[in-house]
Amino acid sequence: MVAEKLVGQPLKRKEDPRLITGAGNFLDDIKLTGMTHAYVVRSPFGHARITSIDTSRARAMPGVVGVFTGEDLAAVNPLPCAWPAAGGENNMNTPRVLALGEVHQVGDPVAVVVAETRYQAKDAAELVDISYEELGTVVDAYKATLDGAPQLHENAPNNVAVRWTCGKDADEVSAALAASDVRISQHIVNQRLIPTSMEPRGSIGRYDEGTGDYTLWATSQAPHVHRLLITAFILGIPEQKLRVISPDIGGGFGQKIFCYFDMPLVLWLSKAVGRPVKFFEDRSENYLSAAHGRDHITDVEIGASRDGKITALKVDTYANLGAYLSTVAPGIPTTLYGRMVAGCYKIPAIHVNVTGVYTNTAMVDAYRGAGRPEATFLIERVCDLVAQETGVDPAEVRRRNFIQPADFPYDTGIGMLPYDSGDYEKALDKALWNSSYADLRAEQARRRAKGNRKLLGIGLSSYVEVCGIAPSKYMGAQGWGAGLWESANVRIHLTGKVVVTTGSLPHGQGHETSFAQLVGDELGVPFDDIEVEWGDTLGTPFGFGTYGSRSLTVGGTAIYKSTAKIREKARLLAAHMLEANPEDVIWQDGKFQVKGSPESSKTMQEVALAAHVAYDLPEGMEPTLEATTFYDPPNCTFPFGTHICVVEVDADTGEIDLLRYVAVDDVGNVVNPLIVDGQVHGGIAQGLAQALFEGAVYSDNGELMTGTMNDYAIPKASQLPVYELDRTVTPSPVNPMGVKGAGEAGTIASTPCVANAVIDALAHLGVRHIDMPITPEKVWRATSAR
Amino acid sequence: MGIPVPMATRIPVRITVNGVEYAAEVEPRLLLVHFLRDNLGLTGTHVGCDTSQCGACTVYLNGQSIKSCTVLAVQANGGEVTTIEGLAVGNDYDPVQQGFWEMHGLQCGYCTPGMIMSSHALLDRNPNPSEEEIRHALEGNLCRCTGYQNIVKAVQRAAELRAGK
Ligand code: FES
Ligand code: FES
Numbered sequence: 001m002v003a004e005k006l007v008g009q010p011l012k013r014k015e016d017p018r019l020i021t022g023a024g025n026f027l028d029d030i031k032l033t034g035m036t037h038a039y040v041v042r043s044p045f046g047h048a049r050i051t052s053i054d055t056s057r058a059r060a061m062p063g064v065v066g067v068f069t070g071e072d073l074a075a076v077n078p079l080p081c082a083w084p085a086a087g088g089e090n091n092m093n094t095p096r097v098l099a100l101g102e103v104h105q106v107g108d109p110v111a112v113v114v115a116e117t118r119y120q121a122k123d124a125a126e127l128v129d130i131s132y133e134e135l136g137t138v139v140d141a142y143k144a145t146l147d148g149a150p151q152l153h154e155n156a157p158n159n160v161a162v163r164w165t166c167g168k169d170a171d172e173v174s175a176a177l178a179a180s181d182v183r184i185s186q187h188i189v190n191q192r193l194i195p196t197s198m199e200p201r202g203s204i205g206r207y208d209e210g211t212g213d214y215t216l217w218a219t220s221q222a223p224h225v226h227r228l229l230i231t232a233f234i235l236g237i238p239e240q241k242l243r244v245i246s247p248d249i250g251g252g253f254g255q256k257i258f259c260y261f262d263m264p265l266v267l268w269l270s271k272a273v274g275r276p277v278k279f280f281e282d283r284s285e286n287y288l289s290a291a292h293g294r295d296h297i298t299d300v301e302i303g304a305s306r307d308g309k310i311t312a313l314k315v316d317t318y319a320n321l322g323a324y325l326s327t328v329a330p331g332i333p334t335t336l337y338g339r340m341v342a343g344c345y346k347i348p349a350i351h352v353n354v355t356g357v358y359t360n361t362a363m364v365d366a367y368r369g370a371g372r373p374e375a376t377f378l379i380e381r382v383c384d385l386v387a388q389e390t391g392v393d394p395a396e397v398r399r400r401n402f403i404q405p406a407d408f409p410y411d412t413g414i415g416m417l418p419y420d421s422g423d424y425e426k427a428l429d430k431a432l433w434n435s436s437y438a439d440l441r442a443e444q445a446r447r448r449a450k451g452n453r454k455l456l457g458i459g460l461s462s463y464v465e466v467c468g469i470a471p472s473k474y475m476g477a478q479g480w481g482a483g484l485w486e487s488a489n490v491r492i493h494l495t496g497k498v499v500v501t502t503g504s505l506p507h508g509q510g511h512e513t514s515f516a517q518l519v520g521d522e523l524g525v526p527f528d529d530i531e532v533e534w535g536d537t538l539g540t541p542f543g544f545g546t547y548g549s550r551s552l553t554v555g556g557t558a559i560y561k562s563t564a565k566i567r568e569k570a571r572l573l574a575a576h577m578l579e580a581n582p583e584d585v586i587w588q589d590g591k592f593q594v595k596g597s598p599e600s601s602k603t604m605q606e607v608a609l610a611a612h613v614a615y616d617l618p619e620g621m622e623p624t625l626e627a628t629t630f631y632d633p634p635n636c637t638f639p640f641g642t643h644i645c646v647v648e649v650d651a652d653t654g655e656i657d658l659l660r661y662v663a664v665d666d667v668g669n670v671v672n673p674l675i676v677d678g679q680v681h682g683g684i685a686q687g688l689a690q691a692l693f694e695g696a697v698y699s700d701n702g703e704l705m706t707g708t709m710n711d712y713a714i715p716k717a718s719q720l721p722v723y724e725l726d727r728t729v730t731p732s733p734v735n736p737m738g739v740k741g742a743g744e745a746g747t748i749a750s751t752p753c754v755a756n757a758v759i760d761a762l763a764h765l766g767v768r769h770i771d772m773p774i775t776p777e778k779v780w781r782a783t784s785a786r
Numbered sequence: 787m788g789i790p791v792p793m794a795t796r797i798p799v800r801i802t803v804n805g806v807e808y809a810a811e812v813e814p815r816l817l818l819v820h821f822l823r824d825n826l827g828l829t830g831t832h833v834g835c836d837t838s839q840c841g842a843c844t845v846y847l848n849g850q851s852i853k854s855c856t857v858l859a860v861q862a863n864g865g866e867v868t869t870i871e872g873l874a875v876g877n878d879y880d881p882v883q884q885g886f887w888e889m890h891g892l893q894c895g896y897c898t899p900g901m902i903m904s905s906h907a908l909l910d911r912n913p914n915p916s917e918e919e920i921r922h923a924l925e926g927n928l929c930r931c932t933g934y935q936n937i938v939k940a941v942q943r944a945a946e947l948r949a950g951k
Binding site for chain 2: 018019023024026029119200507509681682684685686709722723
């Protein structure tokens with residue numbers, strides 16, 4: 001009997017039973033004996049000098065264990081930035097654990113109260129008396145670079161944190177623009193977003209006086225990386241003296257990749273007070289001080305031919321990086337944005353200029369998609385602008401500029417690794433077909449001809465993104481401060497049960513399930529006999545964690561390679577057990593069989609038992625079945641697809657109705673379609689919300705006006721459409737499973753798709769662009785101005 | 787945060803949670819969600835915001851679904867609370883839990899307990915809701931992972947399971 005393959009099946013998730021019964025173990029669920037609670041006193045000012053701090057009243061409050069300020073932590077290093085922009089100018093300033101002397105954003109941590117209960121810590125925090133002398137503030141990335149703007153850091157004149165370029169020489173591209181028949185320029189703002197995983201961030205520190213060991217529980221997408229950064233760069237303790245544990249994580253979307261002040265703080269505090277210390281932020285603290293995303297101001301100049309071919313692209317972007325550099329901040333608007341602006345298109349002349357800027361706002365770093373959503377938004381708006389200017393249909397503009405299947409591996413010429421594989425036209429055609437595109441255009445024309453006040457808009461977005469970010473050598477050349485491989489250990493126990501430990505770090509993606517599916521097939525072990533372990537530096541080999549849709553492509557491949565090593569060793573042992581020639585023993589139908597005599601076979605479990613008891617092993621073979629792999633891929637993977645959104649816009653009120661959302665994604669081979677579809681759904685929702693609802697807003701003096709969920713528009717069930725999903729499958733040649741990654745595609749595709757749809761509805765009125773979020777008010781203003 | 791209140795003020799409460807009666811002396815300002823999580827160790831009920839938006843803290847109080855971050859423990863005095871931990875009977879999941887599992891109605895699982903409690907309350911009121919009714923009924927529960935489509939399907943599936951289908 002041929003066992004049915006697990007890979008490709010929409011299996012129910014292994015992780016769900018604990019999560020649907022309330023038995024998950026999230027950070028704030030953890031209670032340690034003697035645990036105290038930290039509450040942080042934060043700056044109410046966007047920019048100020050701290051003139052005095054008096055903690056005496058707070059110290060006298062009931063339950064208070066200690067009160068500490070930046071002075072107490074003066075010997076602790078600032079947080080590191082691990083990804084300066086390679087080849088550019090980097091004027092690095094990173095935050096201190098607690099501010100010392102000056103604050104640069106509302107929410108900067110200034111003091112901390114440790115008390116018996118969280119309520120007591122909060123009460124006492126009210127009584128920490130801090131005097132400030134206010135300084136000037138600037139929150140806009142462009143304005144911050146102008147002469148006379150308030151200066152945040154001494155080493156960053158005009159608040160410039162990063163200067164970086166890629167592509168062809170600026171003059172060469174200017175010449176190509178000048179030689180183009182069609183020229184368009186557009187100012188485009190990609191607004192600031194707040195990631196908003198439903199679980200905020202937090203950490204618990206425990207110092208063991210007896211051993212001198214520290215343990216950190218943290219809402220972390222990358223516990224090994226955090227251990228490295230905290231020990232080697234911040235606290236200056238030996239790496240092996242810290243254990244970092246990520247429990248169940250309630251969503252991350254990038255925000256939990258970074259190293260935050262509270263991580264070293266709770267460790268330091270635990271040593272200082274001699275008890276474990278928990279910090280768990282309120283939602284409004286999360287909004288104030290955990291990393292935000294996007295926030296670009298871009299001027300783009302486009303050259304095109306009359307038939308819609310893009311001939312030149314000149315991009316000038318101001319990227320707001322906030323008050324300091326977050327852990328990987330400079331890499332996002334450079335490598336992951338600048339080098340991806342070509343999208344799916346062959347564009348002969350591109351120049352990108354990026355200025356990363358300090359402002360009196362929260363730090364900005366990777367948020368779901370990280371650079372690629374900004375790049376895709378730009379190039380997909382460019383396609384529609386070209387369509388509008390030339391009169392060529394938007395679908396046709398894309399088709400005419402696509403990189404063709406025969407062109408792969410394809411080098412866009414702007415410093416990205418070569419795109420691995422793709423068939424962009426196939427995905428486009430499928431999306432056009434699934435949406436009945438021609439009928440939609442006909443209906444749009446009819447409505448326009450009749451002067452119908454319900455305007456129909458059709459938006460397209462053909463995207464390509466880069467996933468499984470690696471190889472280490474490339475990333476090192478891009479300024480990344482470490483490798484970017486992934487680890488996996490797979491072992492089969494005596495009883496035939498399998499334990500997989502991975503350096504990946506699931507926080508909603510269902511790795512326990514997908515990884516078990518792939519291991520089950522490779523080792524011939526039932527799905528329920530496989531346990532995937534993760535998230536503890538004590539139990540897993542060094543790994544880089546989960547972000548950049550790298551878990552299956554890099555982490556999964558490491559697992560796959562470990563299973564292959566085990567299978568080969570087990571095959572040799574099986575041959576020994578069957579008294580057959582190793583060359584004659586093959587893996588077939590989930591068993592080791594002697595070629596030609598299938599009745600002579602051994603199961604993996606039988607071999608595992610023999611390997612463990614080790615009574616009779618072939619000469620020189622070590623006991624047990626176990627393998628570890630550190631996998632550094634030869635290239636990234638490049639998922640792609642086309643999304644189409646249909647909207648109805650009320651010309652009188654500006655109200656936008658989402659009629660349809662059609663997505664065709666190509667993420668390579670699919671391990672669990674249920675999980676992949678879920679990733680796409682959630683991604684679309686987040687990207688769509690950027691187009692229509694979300695935006696972080698600061699007042700000029702640096703106050704976050706969207707500081708709670710009351711003001712920041714996380715979409716609700718009633719605001720979102722039904723997603724009509726479909727796929728094409730173009731396996732990636734980069735890894736043996738042919739997978740490409742699916743975590744970010746939806747977010748990357750949907751923002752320009754929805755924005756294009758709304759603008760398309762108004763195109764015949766002469767509207768060319770509206771900045772996001774495209775609210776009814778903005779639509780109404782754009783139309784009533786005509 | 788507000789003005790510190792004298793810590794000495796403690797009020798006795800008796801609250802029945804998942805069928806078990808608990809007696810405690812609590813500060814008047816103690817939120818029901820913190821009573822459940824910190825005093826009783828029922829950490830299935832989550833906190834996702836500080837402005838009553840997210841619904842991660844949804845539980846039943848006296849037969850009604852409420853946001854337990856918006857109710858004081860003292861207000862629940864004498865009341866009956868059901869939390870996510872009280873939904874399954876033995877090893878049998880509640881149909882709503884089953885629906886969420888089958889339809890992949892959760893990813894990170896942080897919103898899930900609140901989502902399940904709200905969906906449960908919806909099905910109590912309306913055993914056969916339309917898609918629009920489901921989306922409307924869940925407006926007080928935010929999910930950042932799923933984009934809601936599979937949550938809608940999960941509730942539809944739960945409705946079927948409750949009807950014995
Ligand atoms: S915790 Fe968000 S509504 Fe209660
Ligand atoms: S499943 Fe993560 S917030 Fe809903």
